[in-house]
Amino acid sequence: MTDGDLDATDPRTLPGFFDALADGKLLGGVCTDCGQVLLPPRPACYACGSRAVDVEPQSREGTVFSYTEVHTPPPAFAADAPYTVAVVELADGGRLLGRVAADYSDVAIGDSVELTVHEPTAAEREVALDYETDWPVHIFEPR
Amino acid sequence: MPEPVIASVGASALGRTDLPGRDLFSVALEEAFDELPDPADLVEAVYVGNQSESYEHQIMYGTLLAEWAGLRHVPAERVEGCAAAGALALRHAVKDVRNGEHEAVLACGVEKMTSAGTSGATDALSAAFDRAIEQRSGITAPSQYALLAKRYLHETNATEHDLAEIAVKNHANAARNPRAQFPKEIDVETVLESDPIAPPLKLYDCAPVGDGAAAVLVTTAELAADLGRPQVRVAGSGASANNIAVAERDMTDIAGARIAAETAYEEAGIDAAAVDIAEVHDAFTVCEALLAEAAGFAPAGTGYQSYQSPAERADGWTDVQLSPSGGLKARGHPIGATGLLQALEAYEQLTGAAGDRAIEGAETALLLNEGGVADAVTVGHVLTTAEAP
Structure with a gap:
């Protein structure tokens, strides 16, 4: 399991998500394995368990x-x-x-x-x- | 593998009481051990279902209630899962007996919900929802379930009148239950004309706020026999956690409840059609409809017919009787104790101790206990008589 460096600037954390939202950008996680959209973004996909989650504007x-x-x-x-x-x-x-x-x-x-x-x-x-x-x-x- | 059984049950009064949580527990324990040796001579571990520390500014209920039961130096802990805490405590006790670790485990639950009025309970319960999005939008337990109800009425032929009939049925059952918080019959108009809480749900669609405690003693079959106690087998136990946010789930196929029930059926070696009675988590009337479908009792979109007699229901319904206790709606819903009150009802039904509300010939019961909104967490148990196939 590798996630790189999650910190408060990463939109897969709540501070990162709300910082972007304050600028009018709604970011979602998108599972690259099954396509599930995750609002707010998070490190893992609940639908398939994959940790390959991209962050994309919604x-x-x-x-x-x-x-x-x-x-x-x-x-x-x-x-x-x-x-x-x-x-x-x-x-x-x-x-x-x-x-x-x-x-x-x-x-x-x-x-x-x-x-x-x-x-x-x-x-x-x-x-x-x-x-x-x-x-x-x-x-x-x-x- | 030892077979876990329920060997005794007890409960406090339910509703607005003058007793704090630990004392409600003492009342429940006294009933459960009325014909047994003292807890200190029997109980090897304690699990306590409890929703919130906000009602009594108290955590450490495992330690506290073990001590109040006269137990020292046994493993004891609080189990948390909002309204599913009680069944989670039962499940832990069942697993301890099943895996041979203990011969007698006390599963209990307690909640002192009336300590801060309705707004205090509303606030405490809202902590069960996702903080970042849901709580900051001002969501409440009734409004969460109203979102499910609105969608259910949109997708099926069910009407607000049908949901009202579920409340009427459960009040009629509670009228024959001396333990019930509201042992009185009501009519459909009373439900439909009651105050709006979160449309389409009205006051009488909602389970009440109330205090209560329940205690369930889980033992091996051998120990229950040695103690000379009527016993009910815990033949299956299943649990499932689903998304915390209701928006991200299927709002009319309650998948977590389906999986918890199916797991419990599989362990028990039965299917849904074998279930005679079910205590399901009718915190709001729509829950009984949704859970009847999730449990496999009713074809999709027909669960709302739970108030009808088996002969009147749609093809594909089983003959199950739902919420003979009066359910959360009218028996009462002291959050952390509710899952154990469900087990208590099944114990009384399956041991011939249900009095006027006995369902004749009942041998197999399903319990479904939910926490958070709908299937954020669900626990299912199958209980059977010792004689059941």
Whole structure:
């Protein structure tokens, strides 16, 4: 097993992934053996076990695969509720969970959305762990 | 290879209680050892299923509960896997007996969920989800399962009314279970008109927050016979971990549960059709539908018919009865204890101790216990009577 030198600049680590996301780049791992897309990237493919994982930019466009609305939020997000959350199937094949900037009643399975990124708000920084403080937050916008 | 059996079971009251976790355990232990020598004269190792240190600011439950049982210098540890912790503890005990390391192992579970109200439980449970993406998006346990439910209703003929009927069925079962947190019948309207939690799931689609402890004594068949105890064989045990993030999994084919069940069937030398009763992880109504399919009881897309009598269900369904205890929904779901409460129900059903809720002729039971959302981790056990083929 060889992975080379994983450090915090490598997008197969969370700091590396979120640094790229802060610049508007959504990076995915792509297994060179079976093609599985891994969001966020990581050193090994869960589908086939291979460690031959490339890191490639992913389309930020996708469609809603499933969605709901959170009425009973964790305390950290109480001020935001109710809010819409979805699993989105991205155009390059990966799936990612995130908030949707739309009312629940205005969303349907199959709707087109685009991933956008913002700097963490003061409230989001408040509940972040030290190492997460500057990580951007993603949200899907209807298209 | 020694054959592991369950030789005794016990539980505390379930729901909002005035006892801390260790005391709930003491109550469960007293029941389990009511007709046995003291734990110190019998138990060789202890496993404790426990979800979260946030409820009581306490880890080290292995040490703590072994001590409270009067045991010293035995191996004892907490087992963690969110709501699957209880069945993971049982699985460790089963393996210790099976491999000959111990003759008697205590598998127990405890959770003091009401210590910080509903928001405290919501926060503690959200720790089961991927921190980087899911938690930072504000996801909760009900909303995770709502994503599965929304997709299930989209892909199948199931309706919110069907999911409500599952809750109604499980409350009716709980009404005959003196251990249940909610031993009362409800109607479909009550479910459909209850508060939205995460659509399509409503309050009455969700298992309750509650305290509880359970204790299960796993021994060799010989020791259980020497002790004069009714025994239930643990004929199969399987476990599977799947992706932590729900987005990366198949959301309607619960593969981890399928593999855990199939592994347990294979070890037991049976197939799904041989199972008479099943305690599945109905933390939310949709789970019972999904797990009926994953366990091989129902053809894909028909698991939601679990509330119907066997004669009414689609072709290809087995005759299994699901959640005779009332399930997590109405029996109760004190997270770390739940997998052991499932084993307790099967023990009582298979030893003729289930009273008014006894399923006549039941000889074989499947238990499916999940942790995280759906099959992030799943544990399956097949329990049978000593006489079962």
